[in-house]
């Protein structure tokens with residue numbers, strides 16, 4: 453059993469999710485590697501307390517990530533900090549020779565992402581991937597296998613999105629994700645947009661062009677003292693793209709939707725493929741259900757609804773009839789990261805983390821989307 457020793461920089465919402473996935477690593481079977489958290493870094497002491505009291509393996513607790521990077525006991529780093537810190541932190545981590553799983557958007561904007569990619573190119577021995585857990589739900593894995601088998605026929609249309617309603621309440625206190633200088637000009641695209649790009653990009657369905665409609669619905673929010681302050685980030689974004697299917701060369705509409713103000717949606721990821729031979733769709737609203745339609749000329753067009761059980765890419769102890777959830781999804785993503793680092797290749801195309809090249813394409817797309825919104829034009833990506 454090979455142990456990969458981790459440091460976590462940014463012990464907030466996502467840092468803790470990783471901690472929990474590590475704490476129950478024995479859930480996964482058939483793996484000859486495991487992560488161990490040895491070092492944690494956050495500028496907020498409250499965040500560090502949860503780690504120190506739950507992980508006896510931790511030998512370093514610091515508010516200065518440079519101390520972690522100087523620690524020879526740390527092999528890999530998970531970095532989950534606000535977007536304005538990505539470029540500096542990721543480049544320092546890579547230069548220190550630590551393998552990195554970094555959070556999206558992997559740079560606050562395209563110049564920051566370009567700088568990170570230049571740093572990756574100078575350090576080919578460092579393994580770098582970007583976090584996105586969306587495709588690890590079993591129905592998404594199944595749709596991925598169908599894409600690989602070209603079961604959909606000619607692609608007619610693909611719709612992929614991430615909608616939630618956490619900003620619907622106008623009284624919600626502003627936080628860094630609603631501030632341009634910390635979250636970035638992309639707004640909801642930078643915050644949510646990588647997730648709905650993950651499956652289409654793994655499929656090879658890259659947008660050629662984009663017409664973006666972005667909205668800033670709540671233009672003010674209260675700060676911690678209750679004073680109304682400007683809230684300038686884009687809340688919702690719809691990207692209508694033309695994408696190309698590399699298998700047949702045909703061009704089809706690809707819609708990518710990201711909304712932080714989507715009434716009725718708690719945290720909904722969805723993905724839909726419509727093809728001439730088959731259609732498939734999944735939404736996290738009903739996470740175990742996949743809907744499929746297989747079409748033969750002259751036959752009825754009936755949707756099948758299949759409730760999938762615990763059928764993930766990386767096997768584990770849970771019975772096959774039980775439900776799969778968000779925390780499973782996070783752990784599967786971590787298994788995919790470590791599998792690729794350990795083995796040298798991914799388990800499968802859709803059981804793999806987002807690569808730096810795929811992230812770079814999201815920055816091209818989101819940068820073109822900002823121009824499309826500003827000028828009311830369709831922009832090449």
Ligand SMILES: NC(=O)c1ccc[n+]([C@@H]2O[C@H](COP(=O)([O-])OP(=O)(O)OC[C@H]3O[C@@H](n4cnc5c(N)ncnc54)[C@H](O)[C@@H]3O)[C@@H](O)[C@H]2O)c1
Nearest residue numbers: 462463464465466493494495496499532533534555556583
């Ligand atoms: N993959 C996902 O599903 C998902 C979900 C939410 C957020 N994210 C991404 O994760 C990253 C962090 O988001 P979050 O929701 O966890 O935010 P968060 O605010 O909950 O956590 C960020 C943490 O970084 C810490 N931090 C800030 N400055 C620091 C510094 N100089 N040194 C060390 N620590 C510092 C903060 O104290 C905080 O604890 C972002 O890039 C975000 O886009 C990903």
